[in-house]
Amino acid sequence: MLAQQTSDCSSLSGLRFSSASRPRVIGTGRRTRRQIVLEFLDQQIGVAEAALAGKEFTIAKHRYRRGEDGAPVRTEVEVRPRRSFWRDGNVWLVEVRYGNALIELSPGCPTVVAGADLEAVIRTFRVIRSAVAEGEADAAIDEAAERAKRGHARR
Numbered sequence: 001m002l003a004q005q006t007s008d009c010s011s012l013s014g015l016r017f018s019s020a021s022r023p024r025v026i027g028t029g030r031r032t033r034r035q036i037v038l039e040f041l042d043q044q045i046g047v048a049e050a051a052l053a054g055k056e057f058t059i060a061k062h063r064y065r066r067g068e069d070g071a072p073v074r075t076e077v078e079v080r081p082r083r084s085f086w087r088d089g090n091v092w093l094v095e096v097r098y099g100n101a102l103i104e105l106s107p108g109c110p111t112v113v114a115g116a117d118l119e120a121v122i123r124t125f126r127v128i129r130s131a132v133a134e135g136e137a138d139a140a141i142d143e144a145a146e147r148a149k150r151g152h153a154r155r
Contacts, residue, residue, distance in 0.1 A: 101148035
């Protein structure tokens, strides 16, 4: 009976075949490069809004410390993110980073002139955020990510 099933392929003729293959990874939980930059921009918007209000902005990070038994224990600590905007004379300048690598949104110009006050910095970050969310900066993000991966994040 087994020989009869293997030699008879006519039962397959009723099936529809496809060239599609199964995805290798399904929902790994890893963030995309664009998501990493969007999180960075959200943090910087929060930092600028807090600075405008005269408050301090912190984010939760996870650290491992030794417990009483000597085993590592995951703890949550509040840290202040680094500001990626600064005042230069009468204007505020903004830079966007992927990790420690500068993202040049315009080739050869790693900084963006935001304006005369912190509100302009917030508006600038929001404009950049919407452009990144729409995928307009993917090539620049990929270039910065490759530089960061090679260890040549700084010029």
